[in-house]
Amino acid sequence: MVPLLTVEDLSMEFDGNTVLNNINFQLAEGEILGIIGRSGAGKTVLMHLIRGVDTPPTTGKIIYHISTCSKCGYVDLRSKEGSACAKCGGEMVAEDIDLWADENEQKKRSVMVRTAIMFQRTFALYGDDRVIENVLHALSDIKYPSEKAVNRAADLLDEVRLSHRMMHIARDLSGGEKQRVVLARQLAKDPFLLCADEPTGTLDPRIASIVHEMLHNSAVNNNMAMVVSSHFPEVIVDTCNRAMLLEEGEIKAIGEPSRIIDTFMENAHEDSGYKATELGERILTSRDIAKRYLSVDRGMIKAVDGVSFSVAEREIFGIIGTSGAGKTTLSKMIAGIIEPTAGDMNIRIGDECVDMTKPGIEQRGRAKKYIGLLHQEYDLYPHRSILDNLTDSIGLEFPKELAMRKAIITLKMAGFTEEKAKGILNRRPDQLSEGEKHRVALAQVLIKEPRIVILDEPTGTMDPITKIDVKHSIVTAREEIDETFIVVSHDMEFVRDICDRCILMRGGKIVKIGPTAEVLQELSDKERQIMANV
Template sequence: MDFITLKNITKTFDGVDVLKDINLKINEGETLGILGRSGSGKSVLINMLRGTKEYMPDAGNIIMNIAVCPDCLAVESPSHAGEKCRCGGTYEAKEVDFFNAERKLFASIKRRISIMLQRNFALYDEETVIENVMRAMPEGVEYEEGLYAALELLEMVQMNHRITHVARDLSGGEKQRVVLARQLAKNPMMFLADEPTGTLDPQTAVKLHNTLKEGVKDEGITMLITSHWPEVMTELADNVIWLENGQIKEEGDPHVVVDHFMETVPVPKKPEIPEFGEPEVVLEDVKKHYYSIERGVVKAVDGINLTINNEEIFGIVGLSGSGKTTTTRMLMGLTEPSSGDIKIKLGDEWIDMTKVGPLNRGRIMPYIGLLHQEYSLYPHRTILGNLTDAISLDLPAEFGKIQAIHALVTVGFDEKDATLILEKYPDQLSVGEKHRIALAQVLIKEPKLIILDEPTGTMDPITRVNVTDSILKARAELEQTFIIVSHDMDFVLDVCDRAALMRGGKLLDVGTPEEIVDQLTPDEKEDMLKER
């Protein structure tokens, strides 16, 4: 049945049309995939269909065919017309202009729409997992009924082993799964997912995709999902639209549209491996052990030895829990090792990173750039402010602007867009655009050593190629050394000269990315290789 019809939808921000004359039909129970690079309008469309007032169309209408109980204004999808409501009334078919609906009806419709946003966990940090899910249950649900329903949902999202854990103590992937359980607890008639797996490792992302299929698609709930992973579109979507510059460029069969979109993604040209300089980073027998009440002694990193050379692009790869992020944190001085030596060369001198203070690792920190997986921008500063003042880059105003534009061009913006974006604020940009700005924030300081933790998390394929080219260009022009921590083996193959494979806290092998691929287990290949 026809559920939602978008008629001539246009939305403008700061004089720029971010959606232009969108016409679209969404059927009840359909899963619609929304494909497109960062800034194409995907998130704007999702937030508009959520009913967020700031995203109300400037032109056009969103027409919804729904079933409404006239007695209590309860709302259901259109196929429920004629059925009995919980209050005793009968659902009646009704056509509604969403943003022009009467206030109470508008609120009733919004309550039946669930949404998962990028990088937004929206949990009660001090409450347990089970309490978080029970809070999301609809009004009128008895405690015992809600408890059993919450337990079933947590089992579905594979979080039933964490029901008594406080939300703040969960990992990012675990939080995202609890968010999904909360949204499903609301018993939605429409589910909106905006890059729900953008920051997750492939293993966790697959679990979330399976849950979306089982808990949303297979239950007949209408779903709209945006993703830069083509396989999400082909596995979950019944129909796909490709957005480009705010317009629908193509609509149709997921496999056909995805293939056409991927044809526009350039293939990065990896240069021959250059001759490296002398060793710049050395780790010798580095260990990080800690004690857990549940697990006893945990060997997060267990005696690794590693040498990274000047001007090398080096990957540290492995699945979640392999020890790669802990290794990087020890290298940066953010986590103290249990034992071992960590040294980084500054000029002709080796700095001991296990020793604190301005005369030890404090001396080299200004020369190290870090893009953390959980990066953040200053929300009340413009992009220019984020790139200059906010990171204490002491430059004359005009020179600072030139450097900021250069940094934005380096991470894939064209010069015109880079100039326009400088006066915008982070909340005016897509998550993918903010990700690139965070990378530009690192590159603008021109550090000697750059550490990138899962740099491709929220990037669409075209942006990913731009970032690959940016890293190769930065190495060539600025003689920089890169350490890339990633579970994205395709990206490592494209950009890295050598890589180290970690598994269970141990460093198993070091070699070219192609040699490391040969060392992967079948499960690792399935989770870490997408395109080859």
């Protein structure tokens, strides 16, 4: 393996306190080195010194083994020695650079351009800009050719599996999604080394594992070396080539990850294991929500009468009941179409809860754009192509090339294969089957990148084969992009097969909530007959 850097006798003191003591190791090109240790072991200080930020070490060296262009000074990997420079075509010449030597300040900056760092709590995003715009800013910073920038930004978002969030405002993302945007921005620099300092420390274990997978794949796919610290031992074992155990500023062990983790765990007294869960945190919480109407002939109508429930991320949640039970009214309040009369309803957007009972662009108005609603009688523009239905018709403000790419990505989320998605882009809706049209209609909702999708009677009078297509598209969207669904339906078989939990409504109230099988048992014979014949 070709070495990328060598750390020699590195020590660091702050105010007389030794933080790092005689650190020695090598990192190879493309190698993933995991660092584990208790808080205060020196992990962050070591990463900062490797990256070249903050203050120089008290003693020791960090030597980068690189190749430098003889004409333009571009820095690349040592393995590129003798090849043509990627920037100007000049010859790449081998060079060793002592990163912290005073005389190497200019060379240090050249190396830092090809390295990147991610922190635990600092997302460093343009909060009011869209996700793709954040990546475009990063490409602009390195003077990436503007005519190629949009495609490159889309490629990077593909790489971190965030194509389904590219049009979101950055501040409205969850913590895990923000960290993946940060990763995309760092990858835009085309680094040969990424230092990731507890990048998932504030995330729940399931989301943390996704981010670590992104980091691992990025390192492998880009021949990028990585130094990553994590408090999840399993992640070190699963993603790293080697691991290092730091204790009080010293390397206690370095080698095969599982062996290092076993050594660490011998003296660890806290449970660091975790299990991934199917569902995420609460995304919707309703407490005593109500909607009343005043009718001339019927007086006060309690369409929804004080209902309380919650929905988790990635959950497929059902709302069932006969006509007049309050299902549609409740779903419209969730969608922000109508305002509740009383009660509380909050929807989590990013890391913040938005109050759906309050009007305004910072409350209900903010959440509405992240809630998709697919009616039973969905509307596709009959005389326009599928591509136009998905892009121009909803005002997607990006070049045609990106619009086509986004359409294909979204159709795949809705259950189409990539080949099929490409094949239907120029067709009209009447040239598709009912199942295909339903999936296109779902894609028309998903392309707006909602947090929650409300499906109002999604099966209608569909035949069994088409219902299977619809189930497939819903499950695909959940698995591929962590989508959350609320299904309003009278179709008991469909609800049984697709919903994790559901509520049964009668007269505006919830009479049963829980696992779908249990709730369906609560149906009366009359309800079963009515719902079966709707």
